[in-house]
Amino acid sequence: MELDRSVEIAREAIAGGADWIEIGTPLIKSEGMDAIRTMRKAFPDRTILADMKTVDTGAMEVEMAAKAGADVVIVLGSADDSTLLDALRSAHKYGVRLMADLISAPDPVKRAIELEALGVDYVNVHIGIDQQMTGKDPVSLLKEISERVDVQLAVAGGLDANSAVQAVKAGARIVIVGGNITRSDNVTEAARKIRQSVDSPEAVEIRNVGTVDQEIRAILKEVSTSNISDAMHRKGAMKGIHPLVRGKVVGTAVTVQSFPGDWAKTVEAIDIAKKGDVIVIYNGSKDIACWGGLATLSSLNKGIAGVVIEGAVRDIDEIETLGLPIYTSNTVPNAGDPKGFGEINAEITCGGQTVKPGDYIVGDESGVVVIPAERAYELARRAKEVNKTEKRLFDEIRRGGTLSEILELKKWEKR
Numbered sequence: 001m002e003l004d005r006s007v008e009i010a011r012e013a014i015a016g017g018a019d020w021i022e023i024g025t026p027l028i029k030s031e032g033m034d035a036i037r038t039m040r041k042a043f044p045d046r047t048i049l050a051d052m053k054t055v056d057t058g059a060m061e062v063e064m065a066a067k068a069g070a071d072v073v074i075v076l077g078s079a080d081d082s083t084l085l086d087a088l089r090s091a092h093k094y095g096v097r098l099m100a101d102l103i104s105a106p107d108p109v110k111r112a113i114e115l116e117a118l119g120v121d122y123v124n125v126h127i128g129i130d131q132q133m134t135g136k137d138p139v140s141l142l143k144e145i146s147e148r149v150d151v152q153l154a155v156a157g158g159l160d161a162n163s164a165v166q167a168v169k170a171g172a173r174i175v176i177v178g179g180n181i182t183r184s185d186n187v188t189e190a191a192r193k194i195r196q197s198v199d200s201p202e203a204v205e206i207r208n209v210g211t212v213d214q215e216i217r218a219i220l221k222e223v224s225t226s227n228i229s230d231a232m233h234r235k236g237a238m239k240g241i242h243p244l245v246r247g248k249v250v251g252t253a254v255t256v257q258s259f260p261g262d263w264a265k266t267v268e269a270i271d272i273a274k275k276g277d278v279i280v281i282y283n284g285s286k287d288i289a290c291w292g293g294l295a296t297l298s299s300l301n302k303g304i305a306g307v308v309i310e311g312a313v314r315d316i317d318e319i320e321t322l323g324l325p326i327y328t329s330n331t332v333p334n335a336g337d338p339k340g341f342g343e344i345n346a347e348i349t350c351g352g353q354t355v356k357p358g359d360y361i362v363g364d365e366s367g368v369v370v371i372p373a374e375r376a377y378e379l380a381r382r383a384k385e386v387n388k389t390e391k392r393l394f395d396e397i398r399r400g401g402t403l404s405e406i407l408e409l410k411k412w413e414k415r
């Protein structure tokens with residue numbers, strides 16, 4: 001099934017204008033050389049690129065890929081020269097071309113010059129998927145390398161219609177696109193967009209993604225708390241906190257440590273919070289409210305994005321009319337008194353999660369997740385990848401079949 005799905009995705013990508021089919025390393029690891037054989041058979045006229053990521057026994061791995069039907073084989077650029085030279089001998093013997101991949105090479109510019117001298121057919125300027133999640137992209141490196149070598153350059157690393165144009169302008173002859181085509185819910189359309197932008201770069205308007213914070217917020221608005229929790233290896237979700245008023249919340253935390261029934265700090269936090277912040281409160285009592293309608297209206301006046309409370313809320317009818325998204329563990333009619341104990345913007349625990357001021361908080365109909373500020377960009381990007389994969393799966397299930405069939409659940413159960 002894994003292979004059937006890949007063939008189908010490749011077919012849809014070709015319909016959108018893809019020239020080459022790259023067989024990615026994960027598919028090769030999962031299915032072995034059969035992945036190459038199957039693609040060769042399905043697409044006899046296409047160039048098949050086998051991403052072997054060979055780091056040793058260059059000759060043997062190139063031979064295997066060539067005999068299975070590859071036209072171009074990827075060897076790691078950071079492999080020893082002896083591996084590259086033997087891979088080249090094998091490539092010449094079996095009539096395939098060699099692409100050296102600069103992924104994680106310590107000095108990629110120097111290595112590109114060396115690889116050209118060794119005689120590889122292509123050098124791939126590649127930022128790996130994990131590196132992409134930390135904000136790296138291949139285009140600036142590509143510019144630098146293209147000024148120093150004449151060998152044909154390929155580029156890969158999270159490219160979309162926008163960055164593919166920049167890559168072509170920076171000197172790429174081959175544009176390798178993975179997730180932005182294969183995980184799309186409309187593979188043909190996604191491939192067509194990339195094709196158009198590569199063919200007519202002048203027609204593409206280069207968009208500005210803004211500050212890192214703006215980019216994080218924009219991505220988090222697109223994804224769900226479930227996507228984020230998956231990206232965090234199932235962590236990050238608050239326990240026992242549920243949506244009270246419908247609506248999505250994305251913002252940075254202003255934290256409040258307060259004590260049962262004491263609503264002074266919870267309300268003072270509204271004055272400290274800035275537009276777009278989320279107030280996150282630990283109150284410690286599910287039986288006395290520390291938040292109500294007047295606090296909610298005050299929050300709306302300040303542009304606060306939402307409120308998360310481990311504790312109790314009252315004035316629910318008013319709050320529903322006001323519409324500020326609130327997540328809480330309980331509702332009661334009775335409030336306590338403003339005594340002034342507690343702290344604003346200290347590290348707290350809310351819903352079983354540690355929350356620091358400035359952490360990103362996302363709430364939706366499923367609940368609330370906390371994203372540590374120092375990993376927010378990476379986790380937002382990873383959540384976006386989860387979201388893309390799910391969209392693709394939705395599309396496949398809509399065509400018929402079931403989730404376990406499509407994922408081959410039985411095959412991948414732990415043994």
Ligand SMILES: O=C([C@H](O)CO)[C@H](O)[C@H](O)COP(=O)(O)O
Nearest residue numbers: 024025156157158159177178179
């Ligand atoms: O080579 C790749 C990666 O290392 C996993 O094997 C990808 O095919 C390559 O990065 C292209 O995919 P995207 O980065 O998702 O465009």
